[in-house]
Amino acid sequence: MVSLRDRQIAAIKQMLNLNVNSTTKILASEPVWKVLIYDRVGQDIISPLISIRELRELGVTLHIQLHSDRDTIPEAPAVYFCAPTDENLGRIAQDFQNSLYDVYHLNFIAPISRQKLEDLAAAALSAGCVANIHKVYDQYVNFITLEDDMFVLKHQNSDSLSYYSINRANTSDTEMEEMMESIVDSLFSIFVTIGNVPIIRALKGTAAEMVARKLEKKLRENLWDARNNLFHMDATQAGSFSFQRPLLIILDRNIDMATPLHHTWTYQALAHDVLDLSLNRVAIDDDDNKEHGGAKQKGKKSYDLDISDKFWKTHKGSPFPTVAEAIQEELEQYRNSEEEIKQLKTTMGIDGENEIAFAMVNDNTEKLTNAVNSLPQLMEKKRLIDMHTKVATCILNSIKSRRLDSFFEIEEKIMSKLTLDRPLIDILKDSEFGQPEDKMRLFIIYYICTPNMPESEVSKYEAILKEIGCDLSSLPYIQRWKSIMNRSNALNQPNQYEGGGTKTVSMFSKLVSQGSSFVMEGVKNLVVKRHNLPVTKITEQLMDCRSGNDNDDYLYLDPKLLKRGDTLPKTRAPFQDAIVFIVGGGNYIEYQNLVDFIKQKQTANTNKRIIYGASTLSNSKQFLRQLSLLGQEIKDI
Numbered sequence: 001m002v003s004l005r006d007r008q009i010a011a012i013k014q015m016l017n018l019n020v021n022s023t024t025k026i027l028a029s030e031p032v033w034k035v036l037i038y039d040r041v042g043q044d045i046i047s048p049l050i051s052i053r054e055l056r057e058l059g060v061t062l063h064i065q066l067h068s069d070r071d072t073i074p075e076a077p078a079v080y081f082c083a084p085t086d087e088n089l090g091r092i093a094q095d096f097q098n099s100l101y102d103v104y105h106l107n108f109i110a111p112i113s114r115q116k117l118e119d120l121a122a123a124a125l126s127a128g129c130v131a132n133i134h135k136v137y138d139q140y141v142n143f144i145t146l147e148d149d150m151f152v153l154k155h156q157n158s159d160s161l162s163y164y165s166i167n168r169a170n171t172s173d174t175e176m177e178e179m180m181e182s183i184v185d186s187l188f189s190i191f192v193t194i195g196n197v198p199i200i201r202a203l204k205g206t207a208a209e210m211v212a213r214k215l216e217k218k219l220r221e222n223l224w225d226a227r228n229n230l231f232h233m234d235a236t237q238a239g240s241f242s243f244q245r246p247l248l249i250i251l252d253r254n255i256d257m258a259t260p261l262h263h264t265w266t267y268q269a270l271a272h273d274v275l276d277l278s279l280n281r282v283a284i285d286d287d288d289n290k291e292h293g294g295a296k297q298k299g300k301k302s303y304d305l306d307i308s309d310k311f312w313k314t315h316k317g318s319p320f321p322t323v324a325e326a327i328q329e330e331l332e333q334y335r336n337s338e339e340e341i342k343q344l345k346t347t348m349g350i351d352g353e354n355e356i357a358f359a360m361v362n363d364n365t366e367k368l369t370n371a372v373n374s375l376p377q378l379m380e381k382k383r384l385i386d387m388h389t390k391v392a393t394c395i396l397n398s399i400k401s402r403r404l405d406s407f408f409e410i411e412e413k414i415m416s417k418l419t420l421d422r423p424l425i426d427i428l429k430d431s432e433f434g435q436p437e438d439k440m441r442l443f444i445i446y447y448i449c450t451p452n453m454p455e456s457e458v459s460k461y462e463a464i465l466k467e468i469g470c471d472l473s474s475l476p477y478i479q480r481w482k483s484i485m486n487r488s489n490a491l492n493q494p495n496q497y498e499g500g501g502t503k504t505v506s507m508f509s510k511l512v513s514q515g516s517s518f519v520m521e522g523v524k525n526l527v528v529k530r531h532n533l534p535v536t537k538i539t540e541q542l543m544d545c546r547s548g549n550d551n552d553d554y555l556y557l558d559p560k561l562l563k564r565g566d567t568l569p570k571t572r573a574p575f576q577d578a579i580v581f582i583v584g585g586g587n588y589i590e591y592q593n594l595v596d597f598i599k600q601k602q603t604a605n606t607n608k609r610i611i612y613g614a615s616t617l618s619n620s621k622q623f624l625r626q627l628s629l630l631g632q633e634i635k636d637i
Contacts, residue, residue, distance in 0.1 A: 003148035004611055007193045009049050011141050015107050016058045016079060019135055031059030035073055035101065039066045039082035041109060044155040045144055046081070048280045048306065066091055070100060077103035077134070083142075084112035093123035096132075104133045110185055111138040140192040140230070142185060143613075146280055147307065150591055151613045153186040155279060161615040163253050163584040164626035166207055169633050180207070183583065183615055184214045187248075188222075190579070190613070192230045197223065198248035198579065200557040201542050206252040207583045212555055215248075219559035247575040249542055253584030256534040257481065258415060258448045260587050260623040261441045263407040265526060267323045268316035269588035271305070271391060273619045274398040280306045284394045303387045311384055317592045320395065321525045327388050334381055396523070403434045405524040411445050416531070428464050440470040441620060444478055444627075451486075473628035476635055530600070533593045539580050539610065540597065545572040579611045585623065586614025 014020070018032060036055070038046065043065070055063060064070055066082055078101035082088045092106070112120075117136070124130045145151045154161050161179060165171065191198060197219055202212035222230055253260070264270055268277075276283040286301035307313045311330065315323045399405055410427065413420055420427075424446055428439050443461060447453060458479075465472060532540065541551050556568045580594065591612045601608045618626070 004151060004190070004194060005049065005145045005148045007195075008045075008141055008143075008145050011139060011193060012046060012049060013058060015081065015137070015139060016055075016060060018077065018079070018105055019107075019137055031057070033059050033061050033076055035076050035078045036060045036063040037066050037070075037078055037080050037082075038063065039085075039088055040156045041083045042081040044279060045109065045141060048144065048146055070095075072098070072100050074102055077101070077105060079105045079107065081107045081109065081139075083110060084108045084116055086116075089116055089120055089123075093120065093127070096124055096127035096129045099127070099129065102132060104129070106133065106136045107139050108137065109139055110142040110189065111140070112136075140189040142189040144279070147591075149595070149609070149611045151190065151611070152586070152617050153183060153613075153615050158616040161585075162618065162626055163623065164629050166584050167254075167630060169630075176210075180210050180214055183211050184218055187211070187215050187581065188218050191219070191248075194246070195231065196245055197231055197559055198246045199575075200248045200250065200559075201554045202250040202557075203252060203255070203554055206254065208250040208252045209555060211581075211583055212248075212250050212557055215250075216557040216559050216564075220564070223559060244576050246577040246579055247543060249539055249578055249580045251535060251538065251580065251582050253582055254481065254485070255538070256590075257478070258445045259533055259535075259589050260585070260618065261444055261620050262411050262415070262589060263404050263438070263441065263620070264589050265319050265405070265408045266317050266588075266592055267320060267392075267395075268305075269592060270320055270395050270399075270404075272588050272617070273621075274395050274404070275391070276300075277305070277619075278617075280304060282391055284390060303391065305391075309384055311388060317595055319526065320392075320399070321523070323388075324392055324396070327385065327392055330381070330385050331389070334378065334385055337378055337381075399523055402438055404438070405526060407434060407438050407442055409524065409526055411442060414446050414449050417449075425461070425464060428461070428468065431468070436465075436468055436470040437621065437624065439468065440465060440472075440474070441624060443470075444474065444624075447478065448482065471628060473631045473635075474624060475631060477627055477631035477633075480634060530596060532597060533590055535580065535582070535590045536593050536597050539578060539594065543575045543578050543608065545574055576607060577609045579613060582612075582614040584614075585616045585618040586612065587618065587620075587623075 016034070016036070018034070050058075052063075060079075061076065062073070066080070066088060080092065082092075095101070096104075106120075120136075121130075124133055143151050143153055144155055152158075159165060161182065166176070166179060200212045200216055202208040222228065264273055271277045271282055281302050282305055283300040283302045286299045305312050305316075311326070315326055318326070410420060412418075424443070427433060428443065433439075434442075443465060447458070447461075462472060462475065538550075542554065552568070582590070594610050594612050598608055598610050
């Protein structure tokens with residue numbers, strides 16, 4: 001079944017094909033050579049989807065930033081891919097005036113308004129280049145797809161849609177309206193790309209309800225506009241959810257504040273939490289820097305972590321010890337293959353350079369051919385092994401120095417209502433146990449998951465946290481948030497985590513054997529017991545159309561119904577496909593939990609699919625900083 005990522009790639013490739021439908025175009029022997037000009041937003045959309053090599057294959061000889069200094073390039077068509085902002089349109093008008101290109105194909109990430117289009121036409125008339133503008137397109141691809149089943153809305157200026165921006169006290173009504181409109185426009189683009197209209201569920205009385213109602217209105221207006229309906233498609237363009245309409249579940253970040261702060265134990269989530277992972281690229285310290293002036297220069301090296309890498313695709317959701325073991329196995333397989341090629345010369349009998357030895361080459365042609373053909377694959381395998389070894393080693397160093405395995409185990413016990421091995425106060429006082437930031441995250445999770453904690457106990461913890469150097473700025477906001485959640489019967493209580501926990505198994509032998517790439521001594525080999533996080537629990541209940549007080553508090557909006565309303569229909573079939581969207585920011589922990597949930601459902605002979613999306617992606621450090629800013633605002637009032 002076609003994924004959201006495949007849909008967006010098809011839309012981008014069609015744009016680079018000068019908006020000629022690939023199904024109707026007679027394939028030429030060579031692609032049309034062209035120049036791609038994009039802004040930062042366009043670059044963020046393309047970079048996780050299409051590699052530089054693929055751009056070359058599509059005929060893109062040069063790809064450059066819109067606001068960079070550019071020279072005149074005659075004859076080759078110029079494909080613009082940018083947001084229709086005043087700044088970008090002003091630069092395009094400047095390009096018209098300077099006659100930079102002979103042919104212009106203008107593609108806007110989001111629809112351009114009538115007024116801006118008229119201003120652009122006036123600029124083209126003034127520059128005398130109207131005949132040079134061949135096409136102007138609204139592309140409806142205003143979102144960033146990171147996985148087959150995961151997307152975010154913003155990377156550039158992501159703070160504008162962050163949890164802090166949506167929840168700060170001095171956000172004006174106009175600013176809130178602009179944020180909600182921005183989210184709605186991107187979600188609308190997603191469903192245009194999918195080619196299907198969703199049924200929308202959202203919790204009443206939250207920012208999610210604002211988004212849901214605005215999106216329903218936008219979808220309804222488009223559906224009933226016969227001239228501009230974007231959802232009338234033929235069979236070849238039918239959406240990936242063609243057999244049944246998808247369910248869009250819009251949730252507010254406030255339904256679960258513990259998970260974004262939770263220390264994690266899976267490869268992808270650890271890379272995001274510990275390293276600098278964004279847009280499927282991870283930056284780590286480069287140990288191979290050359291010495292300059294007698295000292296090594298510090299720097300960063302970036303690596304692509306995407307689904308074309310089979311190891312990453314297989315193990316991104318695996319617990320870290322499993323990943324370390326898998327890397328070791330891959331390395332051993334590579335060494336065996338390398339040894340076979342090294343022995344090929346001996347096997348072929350050409351150790352000595354005499355006529356008899358060389359005559360034997362003809363008898364071993366097949367072996368030689370196979371060895372030569374396998375070399376490129378072996379080189380690529382070695383590159384990927386080296387990359388994952390470096391990434392995993394950086395993660396392992398952080399685990400050891402910050403005791404992340406122990407933090408993860410303790411938090412799992414807290415969230416699962418299990419008894420801790422020693423009191424939390426003793427853990428926080430332990431000077432050799434983790435960093436202040438990690439301890440602050442641990443306490444917030446404990447505070448969120450502990451109902452009715454007395455003020456005297458909170459004050460005692462605050463004194464200890466202050467003594468060990470923690471920044472307490474986030475506490476006033478968390479305290480206010482918890483009091484509001486406890487008074488609200490409409491929201492799921494924040495301490496309702498089900499199942500979970502961990503168990504420690506015996507240390508694996510391969511990783512502590514002599515010559516291992518990883519020294520896992522001192523790191524716990526934790527096996528995570530499968531459990532559903534709050535977002536997954538809500539998703540399961542809404543997809544199964546279960547009745548209950550909690551589910552009845554979610555709006556039910558159907559843009560296809562002639563008569564508007566949010567009344568639940570009497571008969572409802574379970575949904576097979578769902579898009580879960582988090583207003584205020586998501587994380588890889590929730591994403592992986594949904595992936596695991598769907599895998600379990602698929603083993604039960606069902607064909608459910610879930611796509612996870614968020615306004616932005618925040619790791620724990622970024623989210624804690626946003627809470628600190630919100631807490632500081634409360635203290636300043």
